[in-house]
Amino acid sequence: MKKLLILIPVLFVIACRQKAPVETKNVIRGSKDAHSFARPSEAIVKHLDLDIKVDFENKLISGKASWLIDNLSKGNQIVFDTRNLEIRRVTLGDDETETTYSLGNDNKFMGRSLNIKIAAGTSKVNIYYTNSADAAAVQWLNPQQTAGKKYPFMFTQSQAILARTWIPCQDSPGIRFTYNATVAVPQELLAVMSANNPQAKNSKGVYTFSQKQAIPSYLMALAVGDIAFKAVDHRTGVYAEPVTLQKAAYELADMGKMTNAAEKIYGPYKWGRYDVLILPPSFPFGGMENPMLTFATPTIIAGDRSLVSLIAHELAHSWSGNLVTNATWNDFWLNEGFTTYFERRIVEDVYGKDEARMQELLGYQGLQELVKEMGAKNEDTKLKANFDGRDPDEGVSDIAYEKGYSFLRTIEEAVGRKKFDSFLRSYFDSHAFNSVTTEEFLAYLDSNLIRGDKEILSKINIDAWVYQPGLPANSPAVGSEKFRALDTQIAQWQSSGDISVLSKRLSTNESLYLISHLPENITLKQMAGLDTVFNFTQSGNSEIQAAWYTLAVRKNYKPATQNIEKFLTQVGRRKFLMPLYKEMVKTPEGKEWAKKIYAKARPNYHSVAYNSIDEVLK
Numbered sequence: 001m002k003k004l005l006i007l008i009p010v011l012f013v014i015a016c017r018q019k020a021p022v023e024t025k026n027v028i029r030g031s032k033d034a035h036s037f038a039r040p041s042e043a044i045v046k047h048l049d050l051d052i053k054v055d056f057e058n059k060l061i062s063g064k065a066s067w068l069i070d071n072l073s074k075g076n077q078i079v080f081d082t083r084n085l086e087i088r089r090v091t092l093g094d095d096e097t098e099t100t101y102s103l104g105n106d107n108k109f110m111g112r113s114l115n116i117k118i119a120a121g122t123s124k125v126n127i128y129y130t131n132s133a134d135a136a137a138v139q140w141l142n143p144q145q146t147a148g149k150k151y152p153f154m155f156t157q158s159q160a161i162l163a164r165t166w167i168p169c170q171d172s173p174g175i176r177f178t179y180n181a182t183v184a185v186p187q188e189l190l191a192v193m194s195a196n197n198p199q200a201k202n203s204k205g206v207y208t209f210s211q212k213q214a215i216p217s218y219l220m221a222l223a224v225g226d227i228a229f230k231a232v233d234h235r236t237g238v239y240a241e242p243v244t245l246q247k248a249a250y251e252l253a254d255m256g257k258m259t260n261a262a263e264k265i266y267g268p269y270k271w272g273r274y275d276v277l278i279l280p281p282s283f284p285f286g287g288m289e290n291p292m293l294t295f296a297t298p299t300i301i302a303g304d305r306s307l308v309s310l311i312a313h314e315l316a317h318s319w320s321g322n323l324v325t326n327a328t329w330n331d332f333w334l335n336e337g338f339t340t341y342f343e344r345r346i347v348e349d350v351y352g353k354d355e356a357r358m359q360e361l362l363g364y365q366g367l368q369e370l371v372k373e374m375g376a377k378n379e380d381t382k383l384k385a386n387f388d389g390r391d392p393d394e395g396v397s398d399i400a401y402e403k404g405y406s407f408l409r410t411i412e413e414a415v416g417r418k419k420f421d422s423f424l425r426s427y428f429d430s431h432a433f434n435s436v437t438t439e440e441f442l443a444y445l446d447s448n449l450i451r452g453d454k455e456i457l458s459k460i461n462i463d464a465w466v467y468q469p470g471l472p473a474n475s476p477a478v479g480s481e482k483f484r485a486l487d488t489q490i491a492q493w494q495s496s497g498d499i500s501v502l503s504k505r506l507s508t509n510e511s512l513y514l515i516s517h518l519p520e521n522i523t524l525k526q527m528a529g530l531d532t533v534f535n536f537t538q539s540g541n542s543e544i545q546a547a548w549y550t551l552a553v554r555k556n557y558k559p560a561t562q563n564i565e566k567f568l569t570q571v572g573r574r575k576f577l578m579p580l581y582k583e584m585v586k587t588p589e590g591k592e593w594a595k596k597i598y599a600k601a602r603p604n605y606h607s608v609a610y611n612s613i614d615e616v617l618k
């Protein structure tokens with residue numbers, strides 16, 4: 001009994017701890033984020049109350065952003081980021097006292113600073129604003145561009161520095177805040193955000209949200225459309241247009257298992273629900289890790305669940321990225337390298353070692369090709385990047401993902417998985433809801449795992465991985481038995497000319513491996529032969545389509561022409577579009593063809609996709 005009495009208060013304290021709202025721990029940094037005008041060491045935001053209306057007719061978002069702030073320096077100004085926002089009025093406090101403000105010079109990708117006059121004791125700033133119809137974060141789709149074809153749709157994509165095109169904010173990954181939002185939309189549509197979400201429409205068309213964990217601005221997200229919900233398990237589910245919902249729920253049936261696997265490896269999921277929203281095909285990324293609600297491309301719906309590692313990736317960001325965040329975009333590899341590592345650990349747990357090994361190998365080969373293409377001396381092949389003065393969106397390449405992954409695998413090999421796991425778990429715990437620079441991570445790595453051990457240090461070679469360009473020689477050896485068997489078959493086929501030596505049924509990974517390991521001088525006849533056996537041209541698997549069509553363009557393989565055109569006009573995922581357009585512009589005829597398709601397709605793409613493709617076609 002005595003023991004029990006002691007235990008009760010202990011349990012009570014534990015329970016309270018778990019429930020208590022997490023405090024916003026903004027790390028005030030000496031080094032400023034080059035991609036934000038904000039001056040967080042002077043005055044910093046802590047909480048947002050957003051009250052907006054989504055106007056489909058004029059393609060505008062307008063309303064009021066009320067920020068609770070901490071005027072740390074007790075000075076007379078707070079600085080926000082904006083880009084193409086019309087600021088109508090700014091007031092202070094609950095009594096809304098008018099104040100003055102000024103906008104800085106316009107920078108192409110950074111936009112303009114919004115400098116608001118405050119008093120030493122100001123704790124609330126209310127900004128009345130309207131964004132612009134061509135806000136870079138937002139894509140407005142007409143009914144024809146949706147799966148259901150009946151209702152319009154809109155969604156935002158804030159990473160890396162596009163949140164400022166739809167909300168005035170301190171747009172830096174090192175600054176965190178909680179938020180509440182009220183969003184008014186056309187009555188027949190549902191609104192969802194990176195927060196707790198409604199599961200059905202209401203008759204008013206007004207939805208309220210709250211995000212109780214402190215997040216950086218790049219995780220602000222909103223989508224509005226004819227959206228329905230289907231549960232997967234008690235805490236996971238799928239949102240999609242009604243015509244896509246059943247297929248999507250089938251494809252993502254393992255979400256619950258993935259979340260359990262992730263928790264087993266790196267500790268409790270801290271965000272409440274984990275849902276996925278399947279967007280129309282123009283979504284420019286594979287996935288975006290918006291907290292509580294990953295946004296995902298419909299191109300992962302292959303019908304056989306073979307592309308769902310992308311969900312493992314976005315889920316993994318709930319730890320690496322959303323919980324422990326890169327402090328600046330130059331530390332982007334901390335988000336994506338860790339997430340790629342964690343993604344493959346989840347895949348290994350849910351789908352087995354073979355699957356994880358194959359994905360690792362495909363990833364590493366992609367990395368080798370990329371480094372070859374960029375040049376092993378290229379500064380942008382360094383893990384610690386320098387995108388100052390450039391749009392950080394340019395920095396999105398496989399370097400952060402796959403070189404980051406290989407670096408972490410190298411550490412894992414050097415110290416053993418068990419030690420590495422407990423290190424990572426304590427890293428996530430001790431830095432939860434904070435941002436981290438590359439240097440802070442390396443310091444933590446040294447004091448908590450390597451502890452100056454010379455032998456381990458020389459095995460890893462941190463400097464080569466993090467601060468030097470190219471690929472270090474000690475990249476962990478990767479191999480897959482399934483792929484080795486395929487190598488043998490390809491060699492037999494080449495020497496005998498008999499295509500029937502290839503296995504008739506290939507998994508998605510094997511198909512991708514085959515397509516990327518065909519002989520350089522493959523003939524059109526051989527390609528047609530492959531099509532007869534594997535039907536690549538007609539594939540319903542977007543990864544296979546993208547790989548095969550890129551080869552088809554290079555080889556001028558005509559039977560794929562129509563499907564390529566269809567793919568380019570229907571799919572807006574930048575990762576698929578870029579290699580195709582890049583391949584097309586290599587010949588004069590190809591460039592003409594690309595321009596013809598692009599004229600038709602561009603209106604279907606999101607700004608992050610067309611801005612990149614404009615560069616390729618110019």
Ligand code: BES
Nearest residue numbers: 159160285286287288289310313396575
């Ligand atoms: N956070 C990224 C997407 C992103 C990166 C958007 C940088 C804007 C700037 C997301 O988690 C991601 O990495 N998506 C990948 C999928 C993944 C499986 C490699 C994608 O979209 O292809």
Ligand code: ZN
Nearest residue numbers: 313317336339
């Ligand atoms: Zn990612």
